[in-house]
Amino acid sequence: MSAVSDNPLLDFTDLTHFDRITPADVEPAIRHLLDTASTTLATLEAADTPATWDDFVIPMTEATEHLGRAWGVVGHMHSVMDTPQWRAAYNDLLPEISGFYAELGQNEALYGKYRALHDSAEYANLSPVRQRIIDHELRDFRLSGAELPEAQKPRFKAISEEQSALGAKFSENLLDATNAFAEWVTDEAELAGLPEDEVAAARAAAEKEDRPGWKFTLQAPSYVPVMQYADSARLREVMYRANGTRASEHGKPEWDNGPIIGRLLALAAEEAKMLGYASYAELSLVPKMADSPEHALSFLRELGVKAKPYAERDLAELKAFAAKELGIAELNPWDMGYASEKLRQARYAFSENEVRQYFPEPRVLDGLFGVIESLYGVQLRHDTAPVWDPSVKVLRIERTGQLIGQLYLDLHARDTKRGGAWMDSARNRQRSGSRLLTPVAYVVCNFSPPVGDKPATLTHDDVVTLFHEFGHALHHLLTEVDEVAVSGIHGVEWDAVELPSQFMENFCWEWDVLSGMSAHVNTGEPLPRELFDKMLAARHFQSGMQMVRQLEFSLFDLRLYHEVDATQPVPIDTVLSLLEDVRKEVAVTKTPAWHRFPLSFAHIFAGGYSAGYYSYKWAEVLSADAFAAFEEAGEGRGSLLDAATGQRFWREILAVGGSRPALESFIAFRGREPQVDALLRHSGMLEAA
Known part of the structure; x- marks a missing residue:
């Protein structure tokens, strides 16, 4: 699209025109917005622009708001509509966007304006929210390299641009490797154990390509049921191996995420060193609740000590059941999900697929x-x-x-x-x-x-x-x-941002909630209380193994960005060796040497969770304790949907956003600092506390 005036990406009057936007709109729209923002920022840099809230901060915010919204649309389409055209449109402009924000973060004149405002008489008269914004801006300018010597700023900018490009490439490799694999089944006997819905979906996928039989892929709706229900050990092993070696040296060289990981670690270490931090993990935790990598590691290891005995018990029970009831003498990794589902059905007399029918x-x-x-x-x-x-x-x-x-x-x-x-x-x-x-x-x-x-x-x-x-x-x-x-x-704070999300999960285990949102897909009957009670009894099923798995991911992430010498690109063998070391500490199951889990761990290499994956467990303590307030309010009432407590949660947690520290918001809601007891109770581990 040539004309800027009718470019739908530049219409900010209401919701985005997703019916009109095309990849061809991206380049002219983003370049126009980059030019507009740059012109405004040049004016704000000038010595005659007063360092006040109205004259500086408001136009500074507005200067990048439209650019952020438009680029957000492009990034969104890259995630949900990753066609070759959208991928090219995104990647073509990514270096310029990354470069713009890198330069903005290093702009000493703008940084100086924020410093001047902070040191002025006006600062004391601003609201606490606006003071917090200024404090955050000063911190973020420092972390973006604004205080670096001029000679180092080009290198710091180049690091930022390369990190953005590599993160995008990591995600694209993973998507391409996922989509490239298909397992075609022509022997109907291999479908034994699979639910009818999954068989129908696999058949529909094959018909779509005018092929006989059934098509299974590595996309979760296809992959997970195979691992959970397929009686065919051959089919499970093929799928497990394909999933575990995605985007690795075992596939197309151009999709291998190993070199990308090595390079990302080196760039992160270089960035941290330039800013005066001993590791990228130290840098990552500056704007988070945890005080230091050691603080976060200690938190994770404390949970590990409590959870590992439960995980070992879970695994021993599963091995005994698999040997006795399924004839699986040696439990392979591709047997874990299958045997676990069989044990769940035997112990609690229901299957996940049975439950699924009640949730259209x-x-x-x-x-x-x-x-x-x-x-x-x-x-x-x-x-x-x-x-x-x-x-x-x-x-x-x-x-x-x-x-x-x-x-x-x-x-x-x-x-x-x-x-x-x-x-x-x-x-x-x-x-x-x-x-x-x-x-x-x-x-x-x-x-x-x-x-x-x-x-x-x-x-x-x-x-x-x-x-x-x-x-x-x-x-x-x-x-x-x-x-x-x-x-x-x-x-x-990144390690508190999961509080509201994990908080909501708890309602999925409440009878008055689930019964009201269920209706059998064929009969319309609500979820039977007997089946719910079985689900509730099974809630802590293998919770020990589930927790140590999350701790494994969190410890691996934090130690990778804190302990590994990344002065040069890190070989994938070093990454895998560290993961194995972490597994020796907390894991209870054995993973094959050929498995390449890190190469699909997009959270920490392409999703913003670098040295921050521990946030899920950290915030789970907050969310479980927050939910306990609803349990207390609903005691004896038969329902936890307490409007008064809900209004308080809205007022003290949701409404305030990032306008005050997360710990202050939690204390305002709960009346005290968070306690780990609720998380341990919800995980069935309170007795180990």
């Missing part, structure tokens, strides 16, 4: 909306707006008829969508003059799409995932802060 997607969404409406007194309505795929839903949140925010919901797996589930901001709440811009969010999942005339059904794990991502979305949408820098999820 429309009913689950209605139930989720009901929880949100009960807790916060808001209303969720379906909305109409342009979308990037016909399956995407648009929602609006209102309170007494007043629009609070809007949400895009993209639930189903597609070949062009990266794996996993996430929430991202599409627009931040902000006040511009007399006009209030309401926030907008994306919630993206990779659930199984509907097959035939039936609605899609969700596993209970899917339901938990949906609640989790909606927790993030509510944190963004229910903010009452008008300053962009600390509105919603912005400015919240």
Whole structure:
């Protein structure tokens, strides 16, 4: 598209024109916004621009707001519609975007204006929220290299640009390697054990390519059921091996993430050293709640000491069951999910697939909306707006008829969508003059799409995932802060940002919630209480093994960015050796030497969790303790959907966003500092505390 005036990426009057935007719009729109922002920043740098909130901070914020929103759309499309055209449009402009923000972070004149404002008489008269924003800006300028000698700034900028490019390439390699694999089954006997829905989906996938038999892929809706239900050990092993060697030296050389990891570690270490930190982990933790890498490592290891005995017991029970009941004398890694599901069924007399039939997607969404409406007194309505795929839903949140925010919901797996589930901001709440811009969010999942005339059904794990991502979305949408820098999820410490999301997961284990959001996909019958009681009894099933697995990921991440000598690109063997060392400390299961888990660990190499994966466990302590307030309020009432406690949670946690330290927000809600007991209780490990 040649003309800037009619470029849909530049229309910020309302929701994004996803029906009109094409990859060809990206280059002219982003270049225009880069030029506009640069011109404004040049004016703000000038000596005659006063270092005041109104004359400097407000235009400084506005200078990058439209650029951030437009580039956010491009990044979103790169994640959910990763066609060759969108990939090229994203990657072509990524170096310029990275370079712009790197230069902005190093701009000594702008940094000086913030310092001058901080040292001025005006600072003392600003609200605590605005003072916090200025303090954060000063910190972020320092971490972006603003205080570096001029001679070092080009190198620091180059590091930032290369990190962005490598992160994008890591994700693309993983997606391409995932999509490239297919296991074609022509012998119907190999389908034994698989649920009918999964067999039908595999058959539909084969028919789509005009081939006989059944097609299985590494996308989660196809891969997970095979590992959980397929009686064929051969099929499970083939799928496990393919999944475990994605984007590695075992596949196409151009998709090998090993060299990317080595280079990313070297760049992170160089960045940290330039800023005066001993490791990238030290640098990463500056804006987080944990005081130091040692603090976070100590926290993880304490949990490991409590969890490992439970994990060892879980594994011993599984091995005994597999040998006696399944004839599996030696439990291979591709047998773990299968044997675990069989043990679950034997012990609790239900299967995940049986539960799944009670959670058709429309009913689950209605139930989720009901929880949100009960807790916060808001209303969720379906909305109409342009979308990037016909399956995407648009929602609006209102309170007494007043629009609070809007949400895009993209639930189903597609070949062009990266794996996993996430929430991202599409627009931040902000006040511009007399006009209030309401926030907008994306919630993206990779659930199984509907097959035939039936609605899609969700596993209970899917339901938990949906609640989790909606927790993030509510944190963004229910903010009452008008300053962009600390509105919603912005400015919240990274190791506290999972509090609202993990908090929401707990409601998925409450009878009054689940019973109200269930209806058998064939009969319409609600979830039987007997089946729920079995699910509840099984809640802590293998919780020890689950916890040490998360601790393994967290310790590996933190130690990788804190202990490994990355003065040069790190060989993948060094990375794998460290992982093996971590496994000796906390893991109870054996992973094959050929497995290449780090090469698909996108969270810490392409997802912003570098030296921060421990945040999930850290925030789980906060979220479990916060949920305990609802348990206390609902004691004896039969329901935890207590509106008064919900309003307090909104007021003290969700509404304030990053406008004050997360610990202050938690104490304001709970009346005290967080305690680990609730997490241990929810994990069935309180007796070990």
